[in-house]
Amino acid sequence: MKSLTLGIIVGILLSTIAVAKTPIKVTEIRSQNSPLITFRIILRAGSINDWKGKEGINALTAFMIAQGGTKDLKYQEVVATMYPWAANVNVQPENEITTFVGHVHRDHLDAFYKLFSDLLLNPRFDLDDFTRNKDLMLSYLEKNLRGTDDENLGKEAFLISMFKDHPYGTAGATVQGLKSTTLDDVKAYYKQMYTTGRIWIGIAGGYPATLVTKMKNDFGKLPEGKFEPVPLPEPANIEGLEIDFVQKPARGTAISMGHPLPITRKDKDFYALMVANSYLGEHRTFNGVLMNRLRGDRGLNYGDYSYIERFTGGTSGTTFPNVNTPLRQQYFSVWLRPVQPENAHFAVRAAIYELDKFVEKGLSQEDFEATRKFVTNYSKLWAQTLDRRLGYKMDSEFYGTEYFIDRIEKELKTLKVSDVNAAIKKYIDPKNMKVAMVANDAQDLMEKMVKNEPSPITYASPVSERILEEDKTITVLPLGINKSKSRVVPVGELFENESPGKVLERKETEKYK
């Protein structure tokens, strides 16, 4: 929670405006009825812009802004000032963009804006704040992910493996990258990246119209700069099932799997695949085939879902994903929540079995109609607040498409079951996927799986004949594991160094060093 100086600048919104040379991009949703205001200031840079050998510098710089001081106020003073208003500033560093989010009641808007904009435009960059933020990031990688959060460990291990030699190929930072990053590096990165060409203002709520003009003027004082996206190479081909068995002490076995997708929200086929995916594994509902077959029928675990784009959040307090996590290259993924270790091999087989059926048979007309109706209306629940609407609107602009929730309705209206089933066959490939399994007995599990040993399952109680019949097939289902591309990874090796391949903008960074 942060705070802000009282006594700020009455008339701030009426101040004289100097026209910035480079127009700042602005997205806004003004609603005078709302006493709340959300700011979403996007920096069009993310971990893909990290300097070589300094992986994590983008996120660390962002935390130095959001969790640091201003030229006038130390971090603690910032916190103390904002406290009585219950206002807050957060940051969400992602692969492609970094979003600074501020929430405030309009009773304190002027003072809050002064503080929030100062954090971004006049950051303090104290050495103490640097140490604190860097320690937190290191601890997250070295302790929390490696030792206390198997589900996110599995997801990150899967992503790192799938995007090896690709700019998306870190968990936002590496241990060695962070360790080699200095406060001077952060200052230089700020100078390089926080420019008029990369800053994108988002605002929603009950603010006066003059505020946007003021913001454009204020942020227009950042150095001139042009946004040039980092070119993305094609992700590496996946041949068979390529499995990383992550070795660590663990009660259950967490599993993530999937493969890159060549489509995003800008593509028509994305919407066909969206209906297919909802049928297969809608997040945290009992609609999905995976959830019903793995958890519902067999009690294998707590949940089983699938996704056709990056999906973060949605696990505590809300079912819906975070906004502002866009990627130019998306991926298909399946998330099996931890299973009993003795069922891990079976669980992967069961998921592949369902995926095979999904690709082969697709959706029936009836399934299609029910799921299309569901997605059309369910998606409207995703944007109930102005804050989330703003996030979706900015994401839509990122992809260069119309407002996402509207486009879903429009595309689904004319969709046919044949479109959906064709999209499944075209884009989903259960035979060639990256898999990460976080396991207590990684070596043993790998040996059993690569040998394609049967993986019988025993149930606590009798199950139906249908399930037993399916199990006969699942238990011996050949997985096509690529032995040469599967390995045991000691958890201590994960997040230590970057995967090579991030090249582009780092060259231009050299001049700052």
Next chain:
Amino acid sequence: MSKNMLAFALVPLVVAAMIAGPPEVKKDAKVFPYPIHQTTLDNGLKVVSIPFDSPGIIAYYTVVRAGSRNEIEPGLSGFAHFFEHMMFRGTEKYSKDAFNNVLKSICADNNAFTNNDATVYHTLASADALETIMDVESDRFMNLKYTEEDFKTEAGAILGEYNKNYSSPFLSIFEKLYDNAYQHHTYKHTTMGFLKDIQDMPNQYEYSLKFFDRWYRPEYCTILVVGDVKHDKFVTLAKKYYGGWKRGNYVLEVPQEPPQTQEKYFELKWKAQTLPILAIGYHGPAFSDKHIDMPAIDLLSQYVFSQQSELFRKLVIEEQAVEFVQGSQGDSRDPGMFNIFTRIKDPKNIDMVKNEIFAAIEKAKTTPISAKQLADIKSFLKYSYAMGQDNANSIANSIAHYISMTGDPESVNRVYALYDKVTPEDLLMVANKYFGANNRTIVLLTQEGAN
């Protein structure tokens, strides 16, 4: 980057609903500004509606005032939560699949959660689906039917949930803390239940039927709608769909907890990597919307442990000895625990950090809070609450909490009115009353093999 990386993480906070938005914050006004309509049916079921200007959306909640507190029989902990799972297993009229198909057809976001004192079922859907929701919800609350096989299969999902949670050291810490801080009261076990009881769940089918018979009765339940709803129509539908629900006759006697008489200390080892985590729990008061103790404790929590506190500044910002320090007491129907947690960056500093925490508490016992600090905290609590009330689901969630505490949604206004009345002397009083050394239990978790 995983969002979790950000201890700073983006809280999916809120901003204004599309039309109405959250309330204005006015001095001396009720903190909850929307009208609350209540009716009690003849069978004891409470029917609550809160009109809120959400565009065609309603949040439909059923609050069952039975949680892990109600699990009084030894060996059967975790059943309130298990039962939450079983409630999705269907009835004769709507099988599991049929129930899901109905929810899918109305495009609902539907789930449930369990805590110490309640089990809460919630649905977010379009307003015109109200009657459909009431049809399927009333059916499963009155006529739930599942086979022993279904029951055993679902026990596997419970164990999976435990396994999922177990990868965080905080589950082990909570288990150790509560198991030892309480001798008799059912808060001794977590909502998940003791692991040995979870493992034995497949053998407890008969008890599950008894559990349903005891607690899934109208007198324990409230149905709540927030959003685009008319109370008269809602009550009419409630009579139609829930009117035939029969009262039960079970009377709960939760074992009373005697006062703790000496400090308790435990150490845990964590096999995977972690920084040391120190947990200190003090027995605190029960929730009340009449007595000052619990509201005063909430303010004390802000005074001593929030980000504007001296302790936070010293340990987190200046000395950077810990990643975070926090202390608070969640509301509970019976006397609960005020828990302090901190993650310590260097094992060498464990004692120093512990002593700093104790020193901060001792100071709070003797040094009155300044008028400005007290005003700032009251302002924070009020704005914090108001900023969260911007959509039907958030409002329903908040009101469901107060229903679970007292059965009366108006408790929210009474509690916030009490916040306004808390004085510096009240903070001194609760600091001295609840924060004695003999009243605390300490759990220290460290990495196995780490120095």
